Amino acid sequence: MQFTFQKTSRVDEQELTKTIESLSDYQSHLQEVIAKGGYDSDEASINLPSDNELIESVMQMTGKKKSPNLKYIIVIGIGGSNLGTKAIYDALYGYYDVMRNDRFPKMIFLDTQDADVLSNLFSLLSSLSDPNEILINAISKSGSTTETVANFEVVFDMLKSRLSSIADRIVFTTNVGSKLHKAGNNNGIDVLNLPEKVGGRYSIFSAVGLFPLALLGIDIEELMTNAVNMRYICVNSPSVENPALVSASILFAQSKQGKNIHDNFIFAPQLESMGKWYRQLMGESIGKDGKGITPTVSIGSTDLHSVGQLYLGGPKDKTTTFIYTQHGGKEVIVPQQTHLGLIEMIQGKSISSLMRAIIQGTKLAYEKQELPYMEIVLESISVAEIATFMQFKMVEMMYLGKLFGVNTFDQPHVELYKTETKRILEES
């Protein structure tokens, strides 16, 4: 991963240096949290990638549940319980699912309440006869998320009557001692633990993300090793070589200049769900006390033909992070002699080189319009690069929360609609 910001971020160098320096105490704090280990502090999630016991427990559960017949991993969870897993699944597999009918296991994500989705899922499940074809992972930190519990209940009810040994094909992931934890124990359902202090939006390197990903066949040790490497840089480097420190400082400076929108403009459609993971990370971590930056996700080159006009010609209320990959997978070449002969300059060029030209063109257009941007270039869309990116962004958000002077780890206003919803349900 390369991170660049020089000149294009349009932040005064002195201001940047001062902001970075202002974070040095907090940086020391993060170093202490890591040195101490464990899951007691607000920043507990930072200790996940180096937790060998965690990896071991997840690998053990994976060994117990994996099957050559496994076709569908059904992840029941919402928000922090599935966004990170979905981000990685879509990056590596999900985006291509409609073209790959024969690739398994596929993941199905049940998050919100949707009777149509459940009806379709029931039809699919009815076509299966071997319990080993499915694995259900229900994830709720608190153990009492309405959507998750309701979805689990209806799916479990449907399956229980058909497959007697279905309990073996279920795993719960939740806080130790939660109601869900106890219900798992009482019903012969295996349970994986999530440390109390690790919030959903920081939980991708906990059992929440690791178990379904390992079951899919993803090398979670590689994921963790790369996260540890990036964590080291983000926590220890005091300079502009530290992407988390720099990116947080730039976002903060831009926000003070009235740029209240942070657009992740991703030139790799398979990373759209990664953008959505970041939306939660930024939205919940710093959107409070009337403060915050609204995170948006744009996909290139598609959105150049959609909101590109607004970005280049509209109000200057955004700061942008361009995200793209250096190398694609297999190469595809436009014929040297095109069949229709409509555009000469594409003849004999690779599809990736066309994309690179579009990205370059877009960056030049942003510069002409004096629109600030940073750049993140991934070597490729790999487990290693994904881990690096996600760890970078989680530390970035801790620094940004500190700069905004908010509690980065709570989400008090989510209770507002929950309280109202609960009252309505109780009265109905």
Place this chain on the structure above:
Amino acid sequence: MQFTFQKTSRVDEQELTKTIESLSDYQSHLQEVIAKGGYDSDEASINLPSDNELIESVMQMTGKKKSPNLKYIIVIGIGGSNLGTKAIYDALYGYYDVMRNDRFPKMIFLDTQDADVLSNLFSLLSSLSDPNEILINAISKSGSTTETVANFEVVFDMLKSRLSSIADRIVFTTNVGSKLHKAGNNNGIDVLNLPEKVGGRYSIFSAVGLFPLALLGIDIEELMTNAVNMRYICVNSPSVENPALVSASILFAQSKQGKNIHDNFIFAPQLESMGKWYRQLMGESIGKDGKGITPTVSIGSTDLHSVGQLYLGGPKDKTTTFIYTQHGGKEVIVPQQTHLGLIEMIQGKSISSLMRAIIQGTKLAYEKQELPYMEIVLESISVAEIATFMQFKMVEMMYLGKLFGVNTFDQPHVELYKTETKRILEES
């Protein structure tokens, strides 16, 4: 479709009345455009739904190309050339594709440049032996969109060597007289016409949307009839009974109060692509001359667990339109005696009633925080309601462009990156 705004939109009634009145000349103009018919004016797209010749030509082409063996409709187009079609496909079918391996035809959308997607598509196409299993619809208004032409060239090249009669399985949709039009004629490929004055973001009711949708089996006459009905209300009603007039006036008033973000908060995940269609409609139509509102899409209840904290507790820089459906499809009930007994208040309730409680709870939370919102309630996710919604939003945007004093129908800044990209490609 029901549209409501009273009280919750937090706009002064007198200001609203005045703004609506200021649009009466433009309303007369729209009436004249419809009375005159044809495709000469900037607002030409408004005449599409009542164009019987158009329906006939599309139905004729559909009759010629449809086949009981059809499995994949490959739509090659970007921005206005595919966003509307994808919105409707995903609403009715696409969102469930991963759970319905056996439902055909499926649509595959090729928009941006992506070698991985093309590699996967090639594998899929290699598994087919009958040309009637596929239909390729390449769509470009100008006939020279880089991404579209490049994608078409590589797919055509791959198929031509395998299937000799492949030209019969291709349809181009483009402006009369474009290079693509001529290339179609020269290569024995059928062509459907798009009127010159109909821009991509207003083209869903032209051959751009109608042909692939008709091929899929969607009743395009029902689509058009319902669009005509909504058009009548949006163009003729001078009062608060006119959703397009009211919604545009409220968005304009909110924007003057510093609310530079319009969030479509959609409590129906299958409508996410519809939100993306609206992003282009709003982004390109009014995002210019330094003016504009940034359109965002949130999905309920998922995003309550993501950006909900930001929306309820962060800066008050947004105006929201809640979109949801009155009735789902099949009903699914949580067991009266739940298996885990975690949340008593969900027992015996339907999944849809839980969703309604969450929506109601969210609205109350917005009101407590004094956050402005409008509401659009669709009877169900049907062809009729989708047509009604899309026609409403296209007329809304014409009114909003007039209020902003911009040219609603151009997109001059898109040329900025295109010019740079072209230069890079020519030099490489």
